[in-house]
Amino acid sequence: MASSAQDLGPVLDKDGVRLTVDDAIATVTLTSPAKRNAQSPALWRALTEAGRLLPGSVRVVVLRGEGKSFSAGLDRQMFTPEGIEGEPSFIDLARRDDAALDATIAAYQEAFTWWRRNDIVSIAAVQGHAIGAGFQLALACDLRVVADDVQFAMRETSLGLVPDLTGTHPLVALVGYARALEICATGRFVTAEESVATGLANVAVPASDLDAATQDLAAALLSAPRDAVIETKALLRSATTHPYDTQRAAERAAQSRRLRALSHLDD
Structure with a gap:
């Protein structure tokens, strides 16, 4: 890339989240290294806002x-009776009726949802601890480049909870049901080597090379025409749920659109 996104003025910078944009590449950075980028409802709202603020030029x-950790999971203050000032505690959430509790969790999930949009490709660059909500945030992205010191863990079950920030679907899709269940039920760490071997990560590199490897991947993703990437991503995502003949039809329809666009027949 011609310049570093981290050197540009931020589009958003609040509550532990910074968004910068460098032409077709946007960078979302978790900016609380002293807290190992622990997550809170305020951080989730900022992540949701970052998705809404992406310019149309971003691919x-x-x-x-x-810091040393991608994200060590939920802010531990959320587990205390008083919770985080200005936010509902877990006890407060438990006292809400079913509809209100469902709506609150759905709002939290929005921070983890927009990364799957077909008009962008998202890459998580993950080092150190990626635990619980941190693991699920990495799973929200399309691709994962990991440092050789990465340690993924899904600790929700160990705390009497479940992974509820959209992480179960991609985890099972990537590593299969049996391994996903074992990872979640035991809460054990998943290393860089296992991450690559099981398809959880695309590549593992020395920690010192993490940013460069991620930038190289981002640049490679920009080499193909944008509309072809969008159509291909949509096809690959639907392939996991479509019956075979439905997927064949989707391929034909997508290719017809591409052929007409390349031949300028839609002008």
Whole structure:
């Protein structure tokens, strides 16, 4: 890239989240390294806002965390009776009726949802700890580049909870049901080597090379025409749920659109 996104003026910079844009590449950075980028409802709202603020020129979004850890999960203050000032505690949430509780969790999930949009490709650059909500945030992205010191873990079950920030679907899709269940039920760490071997990560690199490897991947993703990437991403995402003949039809329809666009027949 011609310049570093981290050197540009931020489009958004609040509540532990910074969004910068460098032409077709946006970078979302978690900016609380002293807290190992622990997550809170305020951070989730900022992540949701970052997705809404993406300019139409953006094709690739890089997600990274400052410091030694990508994200060590939920802010531990959320587990205390008083919770985080200005936010509902877990006890407060438990006292809400079913509809209100469902709506609250759905709002939290929005921070983890927009990374899957077909008009962008998202890359998580993950180093150190990616635990619980941190693991699920990495799973929200399309691709994962990991440092050789990465340690993924899904600790929700160990705390009497479940992974509820959209992480179960991609985890099972990537590693299969049996391994996903074992990872979640035991809460154990998943290393860089296992991450690559099981398809959880695309590539593992030395920690010192993480940013460069992520930038190289982002640049490679920009080499193909944007509309072809969008159509291909949509096809690949639907392939996991469509019956075979339905997927064949979707391929034909997508290719017809591409052929007509390349031949300028829609002008």
